[in-house]
Amino acid sequence: MATTATFTLDDLTTILFAAAGDQGAELAAELGTEFEALGYDSLALLEISGRIEREYGISLDDDPLTGESTPQSLIDSVNSLLATSV
Template sequence: MPSIQFTLDDLRRILLEAAGADENVDLAGDILDTTFEVLGYESIALLETGGRIEREYGIVLDDDDLADDITPRDLIDAVNAQLSPAGARAA
């Protein structure tokens, strides 16, 4: 079975679809280690983003995976942990 990888580009696409982007934030820039709060995404926007990720990738994210004090890197890691064969067996 081929491995699916969730990338920063996937996250950017879903963020834009779910909540748009603050005009003062360049999502194309180096955002991996910037908290979602600083990027202008509050809890409701993150919940919508998480819901879209869950539906598209067939996973379930924990509430901690969608806190506004996490970074895109944290969320990407959480998604990929569930997409990995070991993560899929643990779910």
């Protein structure tokens, strides 16, 4: 489990790279863009979700990773869960 109580853009970028290759490289400019528009399919999102859950010891709802989800909404959701699990 990660030792930090905050999930950052760098953390998400690292997980995106590990799960889906180099697609996370331009993420900083795309925080408000839906994952689907960034080229992440449902399988990649499941992998990303699983990695976050394992690394941070939290359980994500499906909501942050479906439909209109954006990198920023995922970061916010993870941080909210981390804040309540401390």
